Amino acid sequence: MPHYLCHEAPDLLEFDTDVIDARPGAIVLARSALHPGGGGQVSDVATLTHAHGVARIVGVSFENGRYWHLLDPEHAALELSGDVHVSIDADWRSTVAQLHTDTHILNALVYRQFAGALVTGAQINGDGTARMDFDLPDADNDLLRALEAPLNDVIRQGLDVRATYVSASDARSTPGLIRSLSVAPPPTPDGKIRIVEIGTLDRQACGGTHLTNTAQSRPVRIAKIENKGRRNRRVRIELC
Ligand SMILES: [Zn+2]
Structure with missing residues (x-):
């Protein structure tokens, strides 16, 4: 387990970052304060504002050392790039x-x-x-x-x-x-x-x-x- 940003900065629920890798419906972020889940705990969920609109991050998948942030089914074909703003769901x-x-x-x-x-x-x-x-x-x-x-x-x-x-x-x-x-x-x-x-x-x-x-x-x-x-x-x- 790496040191998670969400453990170092538990109050950081809003942040700007860049998409550093993408495939349809999923992105890797330059930095992320989402808890990725694990040990029986579900991941955080968040609202993602990007150049073309808004999507939901509904899960995080750890693959080959990287955290893929998974977009809601409505945006399963979306392949993103560039700057994004992430707002973690505080109630969740x-x-x-x-x-x-x-x-x-x-x-x-x-x-x-x-x-x-x-x-x-x-x-x-x-x-x-x-x-x-x-x-x-x-x-x-x-x-x-x-x-x-x-x-x-x-x-x-x-x-x-x-x-x-x-x-x-x-x-x-x-x-x-x-x-x-x-x-x-x-x-x-x-x-x-x-x-x-x-x-x-x-x-x-x-x-x-x-x-x-x-x-x-x-x-x-x-x-x-x-x-x-x-x-x-x-x-x-x-x-x-
Ligand atoms: Zn525990």
Whole structure:
């Protein structure tokens, strides 16, 4: 994982840049503050103003070391060049950041209550819904459902959320830091792993976008618990 501009400048939602490569319906930008997605988190979306009009950036595809910004289907044939202005969808970014921080809180509560249960998958969407899969072969689903109250308690407590970087070897040797190989970020080019801390509740490797304080999240509800195979429990949450 490179150092993302969106992590260094989380408030940068409007920027001018150049198209440095294009194919029909997709562009590579000279610089981009969009989060490209990954680790279960969807990418940012944005409005793109170009010489001939306006299009939507609806996704980001990482291909051969470059981030292709994908245009909406209406502009699938458009091959752009030159200067562009990008305006990241702030509501979408906020929704995803709320849910991402909330899934870490849920993860911490499950990890604590069910003796180190690991995450086997996660999906965080821009529509206010998310799911997490846990390796929990013997869990009582009612106990999982009952985590809704403590989850909202942590949100209300207003814990600070911070991101730091540690060496990849320190990250691997610290128990619990890398919760899941399926959602852990790869190291940066200089061998660092990004760590996201929520107060003293949770500390784990993550490349996603987060709140800076848990109280910035709306309350959440646990919408559904599903059994996925013999070992996995899928917990679906929604912002209220
Ligand atoms: Zn994360």
